[in-house]
Amino acid sequence: MPFDSHRIHDVPDDLLAAIDYCYEQGWTDGLPVIPPVLDRVHATLAYEGRPPEAVIATHPATGLQLTLHAAAVNAVMAGCLPEYFPVLVAAFEAMDKPGFNFHGSTASTGGSAPLLIVSGPYADAIGMNADVNLFGPGNRANATIGRATRLILRNVFQMIPGISDKSTQGNPGKYSFCIAERARGNPWPLLCQQQDYPDGVSSVTVFAGGGFCNIENHGGNTPEQILGSVADAMANYGCITLGQSVVVLAPEHMRIVAVAGWTRQDSQQFLFSSAKRSVEGMQAVGKYRDVEYDKQHGAEAHALAEAGYVHRGLTPDDILITMGGGDAGGHSCFIPSWSRGRGSIMQHKPIGVCIDCA
Amino acid sequence: MQLYDPTSSGPERSLARAAALASPDGKTIGILENGKLNAPEMLQELADLFVSRNGCIIRAVYSKSNASAPAPAETLAKAAQEVDFLITGLGD
Numbered sequence A: 001m002p003f004d005s006h007r008i009h010d011v012p013d014d015l016l017a018a019i020d021y022c023y024e025q026g027w028t029d030g031l032p033v034i035p036p037v038l039d040r041v042h043a044t045l046a047y048e049g050r051p052p053e054a055v056i057a058t059h060p061a062t063g064l065q066l067t068l069h070a071a072a073v074n075a076v077m078a079g080c081l082p083e084y085f086p087v088l089v090a091a092f093e094a095m096d097k098p099g100f101n102f103h104g105s106t107a108s109t110g111g112s113a114p115l116l117i118v119s120g121p122y123a124d125a126i127g128m129n130a131d132v133n134l135f136g137p138g139n140r141a142n143a144t145i146g147r148a149t150r151l152i153l154r155n156v157f158q159m160i161p162g163i164s165d166k167s168t169q170g171n172p173g174k175y176s177f178c179i180a181e182r183a184r185g186n187p188w189p190l191l192c193q194q195q196d197y198p199d200g201v202s203s204v205t206v207f208a209g210g211g212f213c214n215i216e217n218h219g220g221n222t223p224e225q226i227l228g229s230v231a232d233a234m235a236n237y238g239c240i241t242l243g244q245s246v247v248v249l250a251p252e253h254m255r256i257v258a259v260a261g262w263t264r265q266d267s268q269q270f271l272f273s274s275a276k277r278s279v280e281g282m283q284a285v286g287k288y289r290d291v292e293y294d295k296q297h298g299a300e301a302h303a304l305a306e307a308g309y310v311h312r313g314l315t316p317d318d319i320l321i322t323m324g325g326g327d328a329g330g331h332s333c334f335i336p337s338w339s340r341g342r343g344s345i346m347q348h349k350p351i352g353v354c355i356d357c358a
Numbered sequence B: 001m002q003l004y005d006p007t008s009s010g011p012e013r014s015l016a017r018a019a020a021l022a023s024p025d026g027k028t029i030g031i032l033e034n035g036k037l038n039a040p041e042m043l044q045e046l047a048d049l050f051v052s053r054n055g056c057i058i059r060a061v062y063s064k065s066n067a068s069a070p071a072p073a074e075t076l077a078k079a080a081q082e083v084d085f086l087i088t089g090l091g092d
Helices: A015-024 A038-045 A068-079 A083-096 A102-107 A119-126 A140-155 A223-234 A251-261 A264-275 A280-285 A290-297 B039-054 B073-082
Strands: A008-009 A055-058 A065-066 A113-119 A178-180 A204-207 A213-216 A247-248 A276-278 A309-311 A319-323 A331-336 A347-350 B001-004 B027-031 B057-063 B085-088
Touching: A015 B001, A038 A068, A038 A083, A038 B001, A068 A083, A068 A140, A083 A113, A083 A119, A083 A140, A083 A204, A083 A347, A102 A204, A102 A213, A113 A119, A113 A140, A113 A319, A140 A178, A204 A264, A204 A331, A213 A223, A223 A251, A223 A264, A223 A331, A247 A251, A251 A276, A264 A319, A276 A280, A290 A309, B001 B057, B027 B039, B027 B073, B039 B057, B039 B085, B057 B073
Parallel strands: A113 A178, A247 A319, B027 B057, B027 B085
Antiparallel strands: A008 B001, A055 A065, A113 A204, A204 A347, A213 A331, A247 A331, A276 A309
């Protein structure tokens, strides 16, 4: 079968009819899409230096491939502006790393959705939101980059709800789950700096997120109180596994933590130490497994792993902490990993540049 | 108006199922266990039924380190050499 990146559908010259045509083809997430007309796709591809046929991700089970061309078509359908395209490309290059396991995390009953965290100056350059109403709604870049991710999983990789996406209850993040890291007032190194990218290079981190847990604390005034609330959410019986975590601290909460001199590493260690359940407690709810306990407490156990307890994650580094949201409000959030463990490990990639290219 | 197709535009792969066994009688069985809770017990029970009803022989148990990822190619290649058919399933 010859390679064909230019399959074209002729439809009536009527925008609403074209939107209906996209529905009829099964190309949508349930919401109307922008019909992928040729010139918009070409404008999107202009933001990528490689040929349209270049493959950026491959489904490990079916072999279905994501080309830049197909990515651009879906970006247009999601409502992306052309300048958003490098973020989407980097996200799929990160999701294509075997450790992310995008097939499993999408197909699973667990119902995770790829959370994209954009860090660095490119987020501002394309007008992403890292501030009030962080997780939406209201910002075109956040909303449509996240939506394009879902449309690609659906249209290119054929991860169809009910057929190859067997999520028991779904997840609102499966429509869109994309944020920017807040740089303004952030006392810690940005994620892109933490990830050792060169100055000025932005990154996108992808995480198979199981949902969204709000952490309200308007009374705490110490890092222990604020992060203690976070740790409690991380260790709730419905969420606790050996999996990774994402914690987005609200600016109010971050200020309390940072003014006390706590670094990201201090906070990760506190959360790892505190987010735990006793073996007896895990047994009482039927979630205890010897093999998991042994993995956490075996020869390579982290020094903070306490005997007799199951912690969330394997090490403090399994907890990504960043800042986001509006200035007002003691509302942070915790996002657990997909399902029961470590089937997907978060990944990151630089945006718009190739660090390792000759 | 002309629209680009948003589905996969890469080269198609040729995928085909292996021919079905004419009969399981006397065949060798492999168990592909995926690590999920109860999977080994459930798969062993099923394999035991083939042993008692069809005279099959359980020759090998293979394990996946990640239940949700495809089995490694080398695992499948090894199984293809060692057994006539594989039993797998989720278990929970």
